[in-house]
Amino acid sequence: MPERIVDLRSDTVTQPTPAMREAMYRAEVGDDVYGEDPTVNRLEALAAERLGKEAALLLLSGTMGNLVGLLAQTRRGDEAIVGEHSHIFLNEAGGAAALGGVQLFPIPSVRGVLDPARVEAAIRPENVHYPRTALVCLENTHNRDGGAAVSVEATDAVAEVAHRHGLRVHLDGARLFNAAVALGVPASRLVQSVDSVTFCLSKGLGCPMGSILAGSAAYITEARRWRKMVGGGLRQAGIIAAAGIVALETMVDRLAEDHRNARRLAEGLSQLPGIAVDLDAVQTNIVMLEIVDPRIDPWQFVRAMAEQGVKIGSPYGRRIRAVTHYQITPDDIDYTLRAAEVALGLVTA
Ligand SMILES: Cc1ncc(COP(=O)(O)O)c(C=O)c1O
Numbered sequence: 001m002p003e004r005i006v007d008l009r010s011d012t013v014t015q016p017t018p019a020m021r022e023a024m025y026r027a028e029v030g031d032d033v034y035g036e037d038p039t040v041n042r043l044e045a046l047a048a049e050r051l052g053k054e055a056a057l058l059l060l061s062g063t064m065g066n067l068v069g070l071l072a073q074t075r076r077g078d079e080a081i082v083g084e085h086s087h088i089f090l091n092e093a094g095g096a097a098a099l100g101g102v103q104l105f106p107i108p109s110v111r112g113v114l115d116p117a118r119v120e121a122a123i124r125p126e127n128v129h130y131p132r133t134a135l136v137c138l139e140n141t142h143n144r145d146g147g148a149a150v151s152v153e154a155t156d157a158v159a160e161v162a163h164r165h166g167l168r169v170h171l172d173g174a175r176l177f178n179a180a181v182a183l184g185v186p187a188s189r190l191v192q193s194v195d196s197v198t199f200c201l202s203k204g205l206g207c208p209m210g211s212i213l214a215g216s217a218a219y220i221t222e223a224r225r226w227r228k229m230v231g232g233g234l235r236q237a238g239i240i241a242a243a244g245i246v247a248l249e250t251m252v253d254r255l256a257e258d259h260r261n262a263r264r265l266a267e268g269l270s271q272l273p274g275i276a277v278d279l280d281a282v283q284t285n286i287v288m289l290e291i292v293d294p295r296i297d298p299w300q301f302v303r304a305m306a307e308q309g310v311k312i313g314s315p316y317g318r319r320i321r322a323v324t325h326y327q328i329t330p331d332d333i334d335y336t337l338r339a340a341e342v343a344l345g346l347v348t349a
Contacts, residue, residue, distance in 0.1 A: 055214065057213045073135060080170075119136055119162065141176075261324040266282040275292065305343050
């Protein structure tokens with residue numbers, strides 16, 4: 001048996017904090033479909049305020065937040081421009097197409113940033129042959145691009161092009177607060193120019209479940225209807241919302257610790273022969289390492305780490321993701337670096 005378990009597969013593996021469990025136990029609840037759950041109402045108001053938007057809605061997951069977020073501002077046959085590495089395009093089971101009849105048009109992204117000129121070029125002219133471009137989707141932080149924190153300027157530049165062409169902008173901010181902490185910018189400023197935004201209460205903020213969708217009051221009224229349609233109308237959801245309030249009040253500033261741990265991990269790994277890490281790309285809690293020595297099989301490396309209790313992501317080609325979160329300590333990082341040396345055959349266990 002390994003000496004300990006260090007789970008770096010994702011920040012989705014976090015356990016609720018004692019304060020969350022206590023708040024969930026004590027939560028005042030009601031029927032949220034009737035709008036009568038006071039804890040949900042409090043969380044939605046708090047989230048809207050933190051994001052500088054008129055209204056917010058609690059959903060079960062980030063995927064449901066993005067799906068409802070898209071459905072509430074598109075029609076069947078519309079097109080949404082997305083980054084080619086975006087979670088919406090790669091990892092949401094084609095929901096926009098299957099459930100919304102919305103076609104996705106992927107364009108390149110570099111460290112999470114879409115080039116405004118590429119966005120503009122992708123917008124369809126009015127023509128009976130073409131789908132109607134309705135939406136541009138952004139992602140911040142950008143998961144597959146290694147947790148990149150996308151700046152206010154890069155976000156605003158795409159929003160400016162989209163709005164000039166009468167399109168709306170949705171931001172998948174599953175890890176929005178990681179971006180805000182890394183950039184030293186309020187989350188509300190990061191999302192000021194977008195029309196709709198989701199963030200996850202689970203992941204780095206540590207809740208057992210839940211995501212928020214925010215935007216104008218009229219948009220959230222429409223989204224509430226779509227949430228009901230996809231089966232997301234919740235009853236005594238204050239049980240979940242109570243943890244979300246604790247997350248927003250106590251778990252945001254500490255994300256900086258996760259970022260420090262990720263940097264230490266990245267720097268340590270980058271010194272090991274056979275592994276490369278683009279250190280400039282490590283901006284938040286995600287480390288993308290690359291097994292550059294062709295003699296090392298990435299899957300074998302993952303297995304050798306797992307044998308020592310260190311769980312990391314499944315390889316994408318030769319790239320492997322490791323994610324820090326509040327249950328990972330600096331000591332766990334030292335343990336992980338030692339395990340990597342063993343996995344590479346540099347030292348014996
Ligand atoms: C960028 C991004 N968006 C959306 C999601 C979906 O969240 P969920 O797993 O809660 O559906 C994830 C999950 O990892 C993500 O990384």
